[in-house]
Amino acid sequence: MGLSKLNSLYREVILDHADHPHHKHTLAESTNTITLKNPTCGDVINLEIKLTPDDKIADIGFTGDGCTISQSSASMMTDAVMGKSKEEALKMAKTFSDMAIGKEHAQADLDELQDAAILSNIMQFPARIKCATLSWWALQRALLEETDETSEEES
Amino acid sequence: MAQKLSDSRTDFPILDQEVNDERLVYLDNAATAQKPNQVVDALVHFYQHDNANVHRGVHTLAERATEAYENARHKVQHFIHAQKPTEIVFTKGATDGLNLVASTYGEANVQAGDEIVISIMEHHSNLIPWQQLAIKKHATLKYIELTADGELDMVDAVAKITDKTKIVAVAHASNVMGTVTPVKQLAKLAHEHGAIFVGDGAQSVPHMPVDVTDLDVDFYAFSGHKMMGPTGIGVLYGKEDLLQAMPPYQYGGEMIGFVHRDDSTWAELPWKFEAGTQNIAGAIGLGAAVDYLTNIGMDQVQAHEQKLVDYLLPKMESMPGVTVYGPQDPAKHTGVIAFNLDNLHPHDVATALDMEGVAVRAGHHCAQPLMDYLGLVATARASLYLYNTQADADKLLTALQETKEFFNHGTVKAE
Numbered sequence: 145m146g147l148s149k150l151n152s153l154y155r156e157v158i159l160d161h162a163d164h165p166h167h168k169h170t171l172a173e174s175t176n177t178i179t180l181k182n183p184t185c186g187d188v189i190n191l192e193i194k195l196t197p198d199d200k201i202a203d204i205g206f207t208g209d210g211c212t213i214s215q216s217s218a219s220m221m222t223d224a225v226m227g228k229s230k231e232e233a234l235k236m237a238k239t240f241s242d243m244a245i246g247k248e249h250a251q252a253d254l255d256e257l258q259d260a261a262i263l264s265n266i267m268q269f270p271a272r273i274k275c276a277t278l279s280w281w282a283l284q285r286a287l288l289e290e291t292d293e294t295s296e297e298e299s
Numbered sequence: 300m301a302q303k304l305s306d307s308r309t310d311f312p313i314l315d316q317e318v319n320d321e322r323l324v325y326l327d328n329a330a331t332a333q334k335p336n337q338v339v340d341a342l343v344h345f346y347q348h349d350n351a352n353v354h355r356g357v358h359t360l361a362e363r364a365t366e367a368y369e370n371a372r373h374k375v376q377h378f379i380h381a382q383k384p385t386e387i388v389f390t391k392g393a394t395d396g397l398n399l400v401a402s403t404y405g406e407a408n409v410q411a412g413d414e415i416v417i418s419i420m421e422h423h424s425n426l427i428p429w430q431q432l433a434i435k436k437h438a439t440l441k442y443i444e445l446t447a448d449g450e451l452d453m454v455d456a457v458a459k460i461t462d463k464t465k466i467v468a469v470a471h472a473s474n475v476m477g478t479v480t481p482v483k484q485l486a487k488l489a490h491e492h493g494a495i496f497v498g499d500g501a502q503s504v505p506h507m508p509v510d511v512t513d514l515d516v517d518f519y520a521f522s523g524h525k526m527m528g529p530t531g532i533g534v535l536y537g538k539e540d541l542l543q544a545m546p547p548y549q550y551g552g553e554m555i556g557f558v559h560r561d562d563s564t565w566a567e568l569p570w571k572f573e574a575g576t577q578n579i580a581g582a583i584g585l586g587a588a589v590d591y592l593t594n595i596g597m598d599q600v601q602a603h604e605q606k607l608v609d610y611l612l613p614k615m616e617s618m619p620g621v622t623v624y625g626p627q628d629p630a631k632h633t634g635v636i637a638f639n640l641d642n643l644h645p646h647d648v649a650t651a652l653d654m655e656g657v658a659v660r661a662g663h664h665c666a667q668p669l670m671d672y673l674g675l676v677a678t679a680r681a682s683l684y685l686y687n688t689q690a691d692a693d694k695l696l697t698a699l700q701e702t703k704e705f706f707n708h709g710t711v712k713a714e
């Protein structure tokens with residue numbers, strides 16, 4: 145089998161996002177920010193969100209370091225939630241987390257995730273699920289204004 | 300009967316399998332080593348024939364269990380050339396042993412204004428116990444830095460170790476840089492300043508001959524699981540007079556002399572430091588691992604790994620887009636090889652190698668201050684042991700090449 149199985153994880157879309165991440169920059173103004181770390185691998189994401197007074201995502205940007213999966217996931221996440229309401233974005237975060245652990249979801253929910261839905265294969269690579277979910281966790285926590293820094297303890 | 304190293308592979312049935320449809324090449328030995336049949340058999344034999352608690356019963360099984368447990372202590376004693384079995388304390392592992400020293404000897408001997416000297420390449424388990432002790436005691440924690448090629452900087456060591464230093468604690472072999480530190484010299488330096496020397500032997504004892512008496516270390520901790528013994532068993536060597544003077548680490552059964560309503564006395568060494576029912580089977584399994592290594596000979600183990608490093612390291616270094624950390628000279632490099640591929644996160648590299656059947660570690664290797672020092676977030680790490688072969692090294696090299704191609708071209712041909 146060798147590396148051919150990798151094609152299912154590192155799809156072209158994913159590699160594109162990793163090479164040219166969207167919205168990878170800081171925001172001049174933001175309402176919700178968070179820094180999350182995955183201490184196991186050292187991945188860090190700083191997420192900044194600007195919410196309108198009626199709780200719509202007017203702008204979103206991220207910076208940080210990480211592997212191909214975490215970087216492309218963050219890029220795809222920002223594409224997917226731009227312009228959405230806080231509630232819609234939280235629902236998408238939930239859909240993504242569920243998808244990553246292999247829970248069934250309505251096709252309509254998955255479509256909402258746009259490119260990010262392509263990471264549904266991640267469940268075949270259990271060691272990498274956290275890489276994919278880090279940015280969605282950050283989104284959820286930033287929107288809920290939780291400020292905890294670490295996503296999980298080193299094992 | 301001396302055993303030939305080249306025959307050893309059949310003792311490790313776990314190596315004879317495919318993962319992701321590829322032959323398994325296990326190169327994560329610095330994390331934990333595989334166990335030969337001899338070790339597994341010793342555990343099974345103990346549980347099927349001799350299982351009983353030690354030092355407690357007068358019945359036959361209790362006597363057999365006690366004898367086997369204490370026999371394992373003797374094996375370890377001879378293996379690391381300690382002078383007495385009383386200097387061998389069984390622990391849960393290297394981490395446990397280092398914490399023991401920090402919270403007994405350290406607690407009793409370090410005061411405000413004193414210094415503790417460690418190195419910047421320490422594993423968290425030989426760093427945090429000292430850091431926290433320093434905070435608690437208002438002592439100063441100092442770090443010995445590295446030379447340009449990743450060896451311990453002995454000029455800096457001479458500068459950092461002073462008359463205020465109470466404890467010097469350094470790993471004998473690094474779990475990241477692939478270097479061996481001059482422990483004998485460090486211990487001498489510490490002693491000249493009235494300090495004690497604590498060695499972290501987690502990455503040295505499994506891979507090279509170690510003689511704690513010749514090195515003149517005061518304490519020396521290591522883990523059974525990295526030398527093919529079971530998990531959950533380890534060893535703390537300590538000089539008898541120091542152990543004698545130290546307060547106990549934990550209180551409970553087995554470690555007492557007499558217990559009265561208002562005070563207690565402690566058991567003789569080493570039992571003073573072995574409170575509660577110990578990992579008896581683990582110690583016996585470790586004894587079997589010591590036998591296994593002794594039969595082969597630690598010189599042979601070291602020579603075998605060196606030969607593989609001589610073969611593998613230059614090939615990795617000359618591969619475009621590969622950075623190998625630590626000394627570039629194979630003669631100065633152990634079988635622990637940390638590396639990165641250009642523009643690739645080590646996690647992606649490790650996943651790709653896993654698809655090729657090659658098991659490596661990716662991360663900060665429990666050495667975050669070292670990663671900061673090197674300006675890195677993480678690295679991949681291949682680490683060798685006595686059962687690895689040149690074919691394993693070749694498989695790693697091919698898999699690295701394919702991984703580079705995959706990420707350069709974004710895809711691979713279906714096979």
Ligand SMILES: Cc1ncc(COP(=O)(O)O)c(C=O)c1O
Nearest residue numbers: 392393394422424470474501522
């Ligand atoms: C240099 C070094 N010291 C200490 C340890 C800790 O060993 P353990 O986790 O078995 O206690 C390790 C293990 O990774 C190590 O590599």
